[in-house]
Amino acid sequence: MNQFVNISFPYNIRLTVKREDLLHPHISGNKFRKLKYNILQAKSEGKASLLTFGGAYSNHIAATAAAGREFGFETVGIIRGEELVDKIVDNPTLAFAAACGMRFKFVSREAYRQKTHIDFVAALREEFGDFYLVPEGGTNALAVKGCEEILSSGDEDFTHICCAVGTGGTISGLINSAMPHQQVLGFPALKGAGLREEIAIFAKNANWALVEDHHFGGYGKVTEELINFINDIFVKTGIPLDPVYTGKMFFGVIDRINKGMFPENSDILLIHTGGLQGIPGMNRELMRKKLPIIKM
Known part of the structure; x- marks a missing residue:
């Protein structure tokens, strides 16, 4: 409009x-646009879960969690900042994502910088199983x-x-x-x-x-x-x-x-x-x- x-x-x-x-209402703006074809690709590959990255108030984390709930995917969010692990209920974005069923892994800022490294992603696959990886911010x-x-x-x-x-x-x-x-x-x-x-x-x-x-x-x-x-x-x-x-x-x-x-x-x-x-x-x-x- x-x-x-x-x-x-x-x-x-x-x-x-x-x-x-x-x-x-929840998969808003450019996040709707960015996730559209990634969701279709994940379905075509037979993936059951989406994994992505973001910070404490990430629009992308919230939108991915909502998309997972709406389109039948499990979701995993790798969150920048270990100090947030016990603050989910106090954070509106993380609380919303959790309510949508998203699981979290909180990592240090140093570890977060390795998010595109092949060994880091391989370790995530060991921990969470096979998933469709959506980049930080959703851009691909x-x-x-x-x-x-x-x-x-x-x-x-x-x-x-x-x-x-x-x-x-x-x-x-x-x-x-x-x-x-x-x-x-x-x-x-x-x-x-x-x-x-x-x-x-x-x-x-x-x-x-x-x-x-x-x-x-x-x-x-x-x-x-x-x-x-x-x-x-x-x-x-x-x-x-x-x-x-x-x-x-x-x-x-x-x-x-x-x-x-x-x-x-x-x-x-x-x-x-x-x-x-x-x-x-x-x-x-x-x-x-x-x-x-x-x-x-």
Whole structure:
């Protein structure tokens, strides 16, 4: 569903939001797109379980757990941070995944960095049996294929397509399906992540760029300015934004508009990639820090 943002912007610029967050109550946004063909592949291989990786508030962990419950897979989550082992009930994301039937293995940050190593994966197969492995964040060729379906008929008239960037799968799909006259802009949530090389593995076209100065200090980092901006957008439009991905992308787009960095009469489509499940956990951290909480 495309939702026009009824806010007056300079230079006769128009903003529209593609509400991918409304695709599914729990397998939301780009996670729905990324898992679609991986689920089909797992079924075709006769796999009974899915194993993947993520952090304490991972959208991908929550979505994979929900997909497993809905499509009949056992699920295993390899979680970064051994200290979380006895904090599942206090963590909304992990509590939800557990309620969906996901089993967890909590590992140190050092061990987590070995997640793609052949010996590490082999040890996981010894422990959990045969499984279909979904990468951290869900990005692989099948995920990109799913993300290529985000843009649909009727989206051809937009001049710019903007999205948040985590592992690079979503923007790669958008790059591949965008029209030649459209520019795809990605707003990384991570600081200095070396994403250009990752995106280039999957992206077939050259009509894209990364805008790397709106990460607010890095992955999961938020400021009072960002929170106030997110809440202001919600009050004005009714569109909820998460502070890790879509909030920063929205902020970056509007900042660039106000600085005259988009051509006059630009017609911009913003991709809402979901991630709202992480807001309750983030709000707990914000209350602990005596900062405003995020409205939704």
